[in-house]
Amino acid sequence: MAKTEQDEERRTLSEEADSLWMITFAGSIWAVHFVVCYGATAAVCAKLGGDAAAIMTLRLALGGFTLLALAGIAFVGWRSWVQWDFLNDWNYEHALAGKEHRHEFLGHASFLLSIISFIGVIYVSLPVLVLETCQ
Amino acid sequence: MLAAPVDKEARDRGAEQLRETWKTPKGFRYCTAVNNSEIGKWYALSAFFFMMCAGVLGLLIRVQLAVPDNDFLSADRFNQFFTMHGSAMMFLFAVPMFEAISILLLPGFLGARDMPFPRLSAYGFWCFLIGGIFVMSSVLFGVAPNSGWFMYPPLATEAEGMGSDIWLLGLSFIEVASIAAAVELIVGVLKCRPPGMRINLMPLYAWYVLVVGGMILFAFPPLIAGDFLFELQRSFDWPFFDPERGGDPMLWQHLFWIFGHPEVYIIFLPSIAIAAMVVPTAAQRPIVGYSWIVLSAVGTGFLSFGLWVHHMFTTGLPSMSLGFFSAASEAVVIPTGIQLFAFVATLMVGRVKMSLPMLFISGALAIFTAGGLTGVMVALAPFDWQAHDTYFVVAHLHYTLFGGMVFPLMAGVYYFFPFITKKTLSKRAGRIVFWLLFVGFNVTFLPMHLTGLMGMPRRVYTYPSVMGWDLLNLISSVGAFIVAAGFVVFAIDLLRPRGRQPFAPRNPWNAGTLEWSHDVPEENWGVRSVPYITSRYPLWEQENLVERMDEGRFYLPDAPELKRETLVTTVLDAKPIQCLRVTGPTWITIVAAVFTGGAFIFPTFHWYPPAIFCGGVAIASVIYWLWTATSQIPEKGKDVRDAGLSLKLPVYASGPASVGWWGVWITMLGDATAFASLVFGFVFYWTAKPDFPPAGTEHAMLSYLALGVAALVASWASIYRARIVNHQGKVATTRTLLVAAPLLAIAGSGLFYLSVANADLDPTRHVYPAIVWAVMIWTIVHTGGGVIMQCYCLAGAVFGKVTPEHDADLWNVTLYWHFVCLTVVVAGLTIGLMPRVM
Numbered sequence: 001m002a003k004t005e006q007d008e009e010r011r012t013l014s015e016e017a018d019s020l021w022m023i024t025f026a027g028s029i030w031a032v033h034f035v036v037c038y039g040a041t042a043a044v045c046a047k048l049g050g051d052a053a054a055i056m057t058l059r060l061a062l063g064g065f066t067l068l069a070l071a072g073i074a075f076v077g078w079r080s081w082v083q084w085d086f087l088n089d090w091n092y093e094h095a096l097a098g099k100e101h102r103h104e105f106l107g108h109a110s111f112l113l114s115i116i117s118f119i120g121v122i123y124v125s126l127p128v129l130v131l132e133t134c135q
Numbered sequence: 136m137l138a139a140p141v142d143k144e145a146r147d148r149g150a151e152q153l154r155e156t157w158k159t160p161k162g163f164r165y166c167t168a169v170n171n172s173e174i175g176k177w178y179a180l181s182a183f184f185f186m187m188c189a190g191v192l193g194l195l196i197r198v199q200l201a202v203p204d205n206d207f208l209s210a211d212r213f214n215q216f217f218t219m220h221g222s223a224m225m226f227l228f229a230v231p232m233f234e235a236i237s238i239l240l241l242p243g244f245l246g247a248r249d250m251p252f253p254r255l256s257a258y259g260f261w262c263f264l265i266g267g268i269f270v271m272s273s274v275l276f277g278v279a280p281n282s283g284w285f286m287y288p289p290l291a292t293e294a295e296g297m298g299s300d301i302w303l304l305g306l307s308f309i310e311v312a313s314i315a316a317a318v319e320l321i322v323g324v325l326k327c328r329p330p331g332m333r334i335n336l337m338p339l340y341a342w343y344v345l346v347v348g349g350m351i352l353f354a355f356p357p358l359i360a361g362d363f364l365f366e367l368q369r370s371f372d373w374p375f376f377d378p379e380r381g382g383d384p385m386l387w388q389h390l391f392w393i394f395g396h397p398e399v400y401i402i403f404l405p406s407i408a409i410a411a412m413v414v415p416t417a418a419q420r421p422i423v424g425y426s427w428i429v430l431s432a433v434g435t436g437f438l439s440f441g442l443w444v445h446h447m448f449t450t451g452l453p454s455m456s457l458g459f460f461s462a463a464s465e466a467v468v469i470p471t472g473i474q475l476f477a478f479v480a481t482l483m484v485g486r487v488k489m490s491l492p493m494l495f496i497s498g499a500l501a502i503f504t505a506g507g508l509t510g511v512m513v514a515l516a517p518f519d520w521q522a523h524d525t526y527f528v529v530a531h532l533h534y535t536l537f538g539g540m541v542f543p544l545m546a547g548v549y550y551f552f553p554f555i556t557k558k559t560l561s562k563r564a565g566r567i568v569f570w571l572l573f574v575g576f577n578v579t580f581l582p583m584h585l586t587g588l589m590g591m592p593r594r595v596y597t598y599p600s601v602m603g604w605d606l607l608n609l610i611s612s613v614g615a616f617i618v619a620a621g622f623v624v625f626a627i628d629l630l631r632p633r634g635r636q637p638f639a640p641r642n643p644w645n646a647g648t649l650e651w652s653h654d655v656p657e658e659n660w661g662v663r664s665v666p667y668i669t670s671r672y673p674l675w676e677q678e679n680l681v682e683r684m685d686e687g688r689f690y691l692p693d694a695p696e697l698k699r700e701t702l703v704t705t706v707l708d709a710k711p712i713q714c715l716r717v718t719g720p721t722w723i724t725i726v727a728a729v730f731t732g733g734a735f736i737f738p739t740f741h742w743y744p745p746a747i748f749c750g751g752v753a754i755a756s757v758i759y760w761l762w763t764a765t766s767q768i769p770e771k772g773k774d775v776r777d778a779g780l781s782l783k784l785p786v787y788a789s790g791p792a793s794v795g796w797w798g799v800w801i802t803m804l805g806d807a808t809a810f811a812s813l814v815f816g817f818v819f820y821w822t823a824k825p826d827f828p829p830a831g832t833e834h835a836m837l838s839y840l841a842l843g844v845a846a847l848v849a850s851w852a853s854i855y856r857a858r859i860v861n862h863q864g865k866v867a868t869t870r871t872l873l874v875a876a877p878l879l880a881i882a883g884s885g886l887f888y889l890s891v892a893n894a895d896l897d898p899t900r901h902v903y904p905a906i907v908w909a910v911m912i913w914t915i916v917h918t919g920g921g922v923i924m925q926c927y928c929l930a931g932a933v934f935g936k937v938t939p940e941h942d943a944d945l946w947n948v949t950l951y952w953h954f955v956c957l958t959v960v961v962a963g964l965t966i967g968l969m970p971r972v973m
Contacts, residue, residue, distance in 0.1 A: 020706075020707065023433065027433065027434065027436075027437035028437075030437060030438075030441075031437060031440065031441070034441045034459065034463065037459050038444075038456055038459055038460075041453060041455050041456050041459070042452075042453070042456060042822050043822050045453040045455070045456070046822045046823060047822065092426065093425065094335045094425070094426065095335070095336070095421070095425070095670065095671050096669070096670070097331055097333060097336060097668070097669035097670065098333075099708070101333075101335055102333045102334055102335045102707065102708060105334070105335035105426060106334070106335075108426045109426050109429050109430055109433070112426060112427065112430035112434075113430050113433060113434055116430065116434040116438075116469060116470055117434075117437075119466060119469060120437075120438055120441075120463065120466045123462040123463065123465060123466040124441070124459050124462050124463055124466070125462075126458065126462050127454075127455050127457075127458025127459055127461075127462060128455070128458075130458075131454055131455045131458055133454070133455075134453035134454065134455060135453065135454055
């Protein structure tokens with residue numbers, strides 16, 4: 001009896017682990033993208049100085065990486081949109097007790113977070129588009 | 136079943152048992168209390184006291200600057216005052232106040248009896264108090280730190296006297312308390328919710344606590360890593376920030392601001408959380424856009440980590456790097472704005488009563504918006520180059536902190552006062568306080584925008600009359616006294632005796648959340664019985680809830696064994712899984728805190744033997760406390776508790792079902808972040824310095840290192856295996872593995888040490904050997920802690936505290952060792968392999 005109840009925690013977690021993690025995915029992609037942009041720029045600027053070819057390569061590489069990050073976030077956004085299942089019942093409150101509301105709430109929250117992260121990634125990438133030198 | 140009345144006799148008996156179990160100690164034993172209502176109150180009052188101290192320093196600064204060429208303060212004293220004003224406001228007021236209030240309120244929001252680790256909160260509070268008094272009193276002796284609250288090297292590393300050491304060690308000590316409280320709060324939100332309160336029904340305050348707790352875990356450790364390096368330089372001359380020997384002061388700025396910027400949001404979000412509780416009550420309707428607010432809280436939590444370099448726009452970083460941070464600084468406006476709009480929308484669709492708390496919230500919205508707008512300005516690098524280090528920035532940061540933290544906090548004090556003390560604060564005095572603060576604040580800080588734009592630099596102790604800053608400064612100084620008057624009126628109202636004042640009504644604001652089901656007059660049991668929750672505003676939406684709670688019709692309405700208990704539920708759906716026995720009053724937390732204090736405070740005087748002694752006693756007290764009070768095996772036949780409503784729950788839990796496992800997991804996330812910061816330092820030196828590692832230098836010895844890593848990984852495998860075979864009931868094998876594990880760990884740590892110590896790596900010569908040593912020391916301190924824990928498990932297995940059915944300690948220690956194993960491998964790669972391929 002006691003044992004089954006203790007296993008309850010692991011069962012619920014594995015049941016919903018996907019959607020619980022999903023809340024953090026979009027933000028994490030933003031964070032990784034941010035760190036890679038900053039780290040790569042710091043390394044190229046510090047180690048290769050103002051070498052124009054290197055900076056061009058860096059910008060192209062970061063541009064590609066940005067597209068990859070955006071695609072990743074879009075995928076998370078789509079997955080969470082499906083989990084939210086808004087068009088089924090037009091519910092955006094999720095204020096009731098019950099598995100369905102909890103499930104949809106997690107989808108809704110991570111959908112919104114994907115939007116913010118998407119915008120965040122675009123913001124962060126703007127300097128790559130316009131700046132041509134380290135200084 | 137819920138509607139069936141409870142027999143009156145059983146009800147009274149249950150109430151009597153609960154009263155007896157949860158009573159607060161009297162007389163001089165009062166200070167041994169660990170209950171959240173006591174600790175929270177002490178914590179909040181101490182933080183308020185330190186705020187008043189820091190406020191007095193602020194006033195003295197304003198007196199000095201009121202007129203040109205003033206000699207009221209000497210330059211050195213002025214430096215000490217502004218350093219301590221900032222440090223105390225940040226470390227002794229803003230963060231502790233969030234934790235104090237959360238410890239005080241959270242169990243109320245969640246219908247829990249107490250926090251999951253009451254003694255940890257008590258330990259955190261005593262650490263905070265000791266550290267706070269130590270740091271604050273340095274001002275009285277004229278030895279306070281004087282290099283600014285950010286302690287930039289080389290100014291702070293070269294500073295004479297012990298001021299910098301007091302800052303580093305005293306505040307590191309307080310950070311320990313902050314992290315302890317963060318762990319407590321996160322586990323509280325995740326595991327101590329009432330049955331039925333699924334994650335989509337949590338009060339918004341709990342969401343914010345979760346986010347802010349997480350931010351503390353990732354923001355504070357970089358500063359701890361920075362403090363570690365900084366103090367090694369101060370005490371032993373290891374040149375981490377000394378450019379002459381390969382170091383770089385910029386590393387400190389990075390580590391400091393990776394902490395320092397999220398810190399601003401760590402302060403801001405909990406206060407917004409208070410607003411998220413006050414606004415629906417004022418509007419008398421559920422909050423609009425619950426999911427949007429959760430998104431904004433989580434989103435702000437993420438984005439705020441991408442802003443740290445905007446404090447470093449003028450340090451000469453590549454402009455492309457500045458661009459990333461400028462853009463991220465603008466992006467964080469979006470989630471911040473969403474929160475404010477959701478509040479405004481709630482107020483618009485509701486029927487607002489302009490209560491006193493709501494007045495403060497309105498003031499907060501006005502001031503914070505102004506601060507946010509100047510924030511958008513200084514987030515633009517070119518504008519920042521102009522305004523950097525002028526009073527414009529002083530104005531901006533005070534607008535955000537006053538609007539984002541102080542005003543919502545004041546709203547919270549007025550709002551929650553009846554919950555905390557069962558009495559109300561004076562409405563008339565409250566209005567006077569509001570107007571004094573609101574007017575005084577603007578009179579003080581609005582002119583600073585102009586003084587800043589006219590070029591007045593920050594942190595100058597005086598200025599000549601010809602600059603044209605005289606009148607503006609005088610106005611600011613007058614305003615500061617109006618603010619001070621406001622706080623004096625507030626303090627008098629807050630602290631005046633209330634013996635004869637009648638009790639406040641039970642739910643004076645007609646709020647919908649669970650904390651307002653509290654008992655008036657006060658009962659210490661938290662809730663009479665733990666309710667079943669099916670809505671976000673149970674007091675509005677669940678009929679007869681409070682009556683049924685009062686009559687003990689829900690869970691845990693009694694305490695037949697006179698043990699303090701609370702419910703533990705699952706993370707997502709809050710299904711009850713355990714009846715947790717929480718700890719009661721004790722001296723041991725105070726003893727542990729005093730000696731922990733010694734371990735941090737003696738090194739400021741370079742008295743290392745007493746510091747080591749204190750550290751030893753502190754560890755011993757913590758072991759004693761854990762051994763005697765945690766993971767106690769219940770007696771036979773009493774291992775299941777009838778919680779009421781046909782719910783039978785185990786009293787013992789291990790692994791992910793237990794709160795202890797979550798506590799270790801969360802603590803180790805923070806610890807791993809600190810280690811990652813050290814590794815970041817290693818990589819940083821490589822990018823920033825052409826001579827890292829210097830040509831021809833020796834490296835850590837590969838053979839020793841590889842063997843050491845192998846032994847430590849084997850130690851991890853032993854403890855991991857021990858947990859598994861113990862569960863299978865193979866007692867003898869378990870003990871063999873538990874003997875092998877610490878022996879392997881000791882051997883591995885020794886080899887790890889020798890790999891560095893036997894190489895020709897003099898840590899005072901260059902930053903490369905210094906950081907290799909630092910990584911090595913960090914690693915073996917952790918393996919050392921791991922050895923103590925492994926021995927604890929061995930003793931547990933021998934003396935019957937750890938059995939095949941009761942293995943919580945083994946689970947927790949194994950979890951710790953997962954992280955140690957990771958640390959060891961990464962450390963081995965960092966100091967063994969990386970320099971050879973760089």
